[in-house]
Each structure stands twice: as C-alpha cells, then as structure tokens.
Amino acid sequence: MTTIANESITVTALGNGIGAQIDGIHLREPVPPEAGMQIMAAWMQHKVLRFRGQQGMSTQQLVNFSKLFGELDRAPTPANKTGKPYLAEFPQVTAISNIVVDGQPIGGLGSYEAEWHTDMSYNEMTPSASILYAIEVPPSGGDTWFCDMYAAYDKLPADLKTRIAGLTCVHDASRNSAGMLRKGWKEVTDPRETIGAHHPLVRTHPLTRRKALFLGRRLNAYIPGLTLDDSEALLDALWQHAVRPEATWVQQWKVGDVLIWDNRCTLHRRDAFDASTRRLMHRTQIAGDRPY
Numbered sequence: 001m002t003t004i005a006n007e008s009i010t011v012t013a014l015g016n017g018i019g020a021q022i023d024g025i026h027l028r029e030p031v032p033p034e035a036g037m038q039i040m041a042a043w044m045q046h047k048v049l050r051f052r053g054q055q056g057m058s059t060q061q062l063v064n065f066s067k068l069f070g071e072l073d074r075a076p077t078p079a080n081k082t083g084k085p086y087l088a089e090f091p092q093v094t095a096i097s098n099i100v101v102d103g104q105p106i107g108g109l110g111s112y113e114a115e116w117h118t119d120m121s122y123n124e125m126t127p128s129a130s131i132l133y134a135i136e137v138p139p140s141g142g143d144t145w146f147c148d149m150y151a152a153y154d155k156l157p158a159d160l161k162t163r164i165a166g167l168t169c170v171h172d173a174s175r176n177s178a179g180m181l182r183k184g185w186k187e188v189t190d191p192r193e194t195i196g197a198h199h200p201l202v203r204t205h206p207l208t209r210r211k212a213l214f215l216g217r218r219l220n221a222y223i224p225g226l227t228l229d230d231s232e233a234l235l236d237a238l239w240q241h242a243v244r245p246e247a248t249w250v251q252q253w254k255v256g257d258v259l260i261w262d263n264r265c266t267l268h269r270r271d272a273f274d275a276s277t278r279r280l281m282h283r284t285q286i287a288g289d290r291p292y
C-alpha cells in the first residue's frame, strides 16, 4: 500500500493494481485545477477511485464533480415504465436502486447480482466512465467488484494475444447488467445473430495509450468470422483469464462513498443483496468514444 501526499489530497492504493482512495477533498466544493489534475493522474493509474465521507452532496454538486472527467453521457433508459427520467431537472442522473415507489422501481438493477460487464458497450460510442454516489447502502451484500483489463491483456499467454489481434466481438444489446431482457428486445438463441455494437477485442486507451482486453459481457457475445464453437471456446478462455480473483478489487460501500471507474480498462460486477433492505445510488456516466 502506498500513500502519496500531494499538498492537500492523498492517494492510497487499495488493491492489487486497481482501486485507490482519495482523501482530503470535499466534492461539494469546486475542485481546484491542481487537485483536478492529481485526481485525473491517480485515476489513470488506479482505474477506480473512491472518495469517502461525501454525504450531503447535492445532485448539482454530483453533476459538477462528474464534469471534471468529461461531458456527461445520456442516462440509460429509465427502469420504470413511465419512461420519465429519475429526476426531471437532471436527465443525466439515474438511480441504481431496488427501491419501489407506487409499484414502480425508482432505479435500475434491483437487488440482483449483476454479472461482470463494462457499461453500455453494446453502443457504438461507449461511456468512458461511470460514477456512483452511495446514498443508502444495505447492511450486507451489494458489494461491487472490479477487474483490471490492462493486466488481463498484458498477462495473456502469447498465443492468445496473437489469436485475438484484429478480431472484433459483438456486444449484446438485448439484456441489461442484471441479465434481464430489455423491453421490446427478442431473446437471443444463437449468438451469431446477436444485435449490438462490434468492438475490437483489444482496445487502446485514448489517454494512457495502453492496450486493454475489451470484453463487455459474456452472455450472447460472438466473434464474427469464427465458427460458433470456436467463438465460444475463445471467449471462455479470455473470460476465465480476465476475471481471476487476484486481478480484482472489491468495493464495500459506505454511505457517502463516491466511486468513479474507467469503463475502457475495467470490468465490474455486483453481488446480490437482501431484497427487503434498501440500496440507493445516484449515477452519472461520462461520454466516451468508439473503441479502437
């Protein structure tokens, strides 16, 4: 564990090459340019940053902080059937929550497990980052796990590296991160017919210029040009290699935690939790680019 003091802010590595905590800054106030640069550098190095003790941040303050990392992306389709944004004044902010009001879930993902994924990679333009702000956390469960996809690429056996160079993968748009079929989508029965964006299996991070394995999610993924059996076997090998426990870091939430992760070089998953307890996160996402 390393702690680097940078005038007022400190960066403490939390995991095995992924995850760090930033202390000494209140996100309710505008972040001074110097601190903003330190945060950006720490984020590029550690891929996931945690800011603790940020209770009482307003939605406007969360939006202001989020803009430090780029333009806000549109929010995913609302989970409820009204089609209205979670907060009328903040269409870029969504809730990740199991709370139900008047028979309608106020946010996405319920209390289920969310399998390993990177956010919204079924789109041509994929968000560079997602930010969660913990407002209510359940007494247990609901931990969020992260996996380092630079390490996944760097440590790939040479023969696999050679095999996947130049290959793309189809990222299924039909299901959400909890594996639920999206409204209006048909069940995929043959991954060769999966609908969604095609992205390179190896992408270059636009800021660090490092290569990362870019897998999206496993369900219904397909590598065009391969037989279905070959695609399944290759994807299974890549996934097994990528999400080894030693390459992961787990976030155990406290109220007031703000977490930002880089969707270009990490995967995440979430543990299920007791549906009779409450979990409420506010979420923003930062617009990114077309993976290359």
Ligand code: OGA
Residues within 6 Å of the ligand: 096, 109, 114, 119, 130, 132, 142, 143, 144, 177, 268, 269, 270, 281, 283
């Ligand atoms: C997300 C997500 C996990 C969590 O917001 O994209 O996967 O811990 N959330 O709620």
Ligand code: MN
Residues within 6 Å of the ligand: 117, 118, 119, 177, 268
């Ligand atoms: Mn997600």
